[in-house]
Amino acid sequence: MESQEHVKPTDIISAMSDNKDIRSLIYMVRGQQVMLDSDLAKLYKVETKVFNQAVNRNLDRFPDNFRFQLTKEEFDALRSQIATSNGKGGRRYRPYMFTEQGIAMLSGVLRSDIAVQMSIRIMNAFVEMRRFISNNALLFEKISSIELKQLEYQKSTDEKFDKVFRYIADHAEVEQKIFFDGQIYDAFSLITSIIQKAQNEIILIDGYVDVDTLNILAKKNKGTDAKIYTYASATLSNKDVEKFNSQYPTLTIKKTQVFHDRFIILDKKMAYHIGASIKDAGKKCFGISLMKDNEIVIELLNRLKTI
Template sequence: MKNEIAIHNSEWIKDKIYTVCGEQVMLDFELAEIYGYETKAFNQQVKNNIERFDEDFRFQLTVEEFNEILRCKNSASNEILRSKNLTSKTENRGGRRYMPYAFTEQGIYMLMTVLKGELAVAQSKILIRMFKEMKHFLQNNANIFAEINTIKQNLLETNVHQKEADKRIDELFTLMDKYNVEEKQGIFFQGQIFDAYAKFESFIAQAKKEIILIDGYVDLSVLERLSKKQSGVNVTIYTDPKTKLTAQDIQKFNAQYPTMSVKHTTKMHDRFLIVDGKTLYHIGASLKDLGKKCFAFELLEPSLIPAILQNV
């Protein structure tokens, strides 16, 4: 059963992001609220598609992990109030008596493929944009984030040296801007999952007629990305014969997003994406692993395309 939908702004959603075991996560009952579901119904939707949610996508919190969230969220003066609010939500939503499930960034992204409909799309867009805004707060910037919090706390306590503190904050954000990705080449660092997928989908969106993907390790998550292509764009995938894709997977994809063909090759080590026969990208990671580890991409000379296709 769905509740009445409330479109929350990014600031409200940011307050629902927690760090557990070094991962940024959101909890099931708060995601259910965002999508307008009762918690039980929300988790049932996930269970109906449980094959999409590996342990690094979704896991159940321990009592210690949940208590750590209560201790760390917000300032010490608000800790008791925050603890009561979260505990109340977890106990009163459908009478649950178990610890919440936590969804990592990958899990949230996969969740967007499970919940269908216009309202789900609208809420998913807010989450995507919000995570884009939050990239400065990813784990690889934890030390910078801690320093910013220290600066803010000092400002609250002393209300002095404001100009100097503002300058320091500007300098810190300037440092974080080194993670901005240029259009023709760039590097994504470990944990920048949404940024990596957003960049890949921007490549897909360029295609008017044809997409050729050369990647030895293609799975269903890659097809999820390719489903964002424009209507009428044909897709050809060259991948290893041991790929996890089945004939049924291809048939289901083509039933909704025609037309895709899969060819097998063992000749290629690197990953390439060719768009409309004139744009060539070299991608340093298999597309199913974008953002899991540091990788780079670059735009290559289109004159290389014929040689690549001849040797695939």
């Protein structure tokens, strides 16, 4: 499998829409996200018995934090969910659960093209679930019991379930987020979601922009203008800008040495402080912070007027 440092954002984002069904098969057991052996076997297109036999032949690759068998109490607690969602309530043995690390190991054990591609899809689904839970933890704590009941009612159909996610997208805001080295997908996904909040204008202050920066800005909403303030040494050429504008107008570039830190300003109303160039997001440890003081946003905009 290709390492995360070599995975381009444009390659990753295309798989996001394929992960909805997989996310519904992820359970929370012992405080971590896991998947059932039978569900994994189905995804990898093998029988559950054959699947577990392949794993048992390579047990040295699956320590307890990669794979574990449910206790009777855990199985009883999970049985109703399994029976309702997957129709597997009649299983005669306690299933094995695989953690994210265990699933990453499966592609090397099952040894097939399907296994490799499916492992990539499953890992992407885990990342999406982890990011969703992390970014909305505060929201879940603040929602009153009445609102929770309303949200649960909305989940009764797929259409109403989508409204819950739109509700969360409209009301939840990440104030601070830190990413560690290797979290390229998580960082790219969050920065993309920030870019897509803008309806009219995006201002990016980043001294080290390049073509990868444009790949991220290409995710902006149609009709949203983009302005980049960057160093004179930035590698973007006039031809790069022309190609971008031919498909995603309108982008303008201004050169300045005034700024050291990186900022994203949306619609002249909201600003984020970013600890690394967005083209390098996730390659090293960095943070993103929402700037809650509107006066600071105004000061930034006034400073830009002088350039």
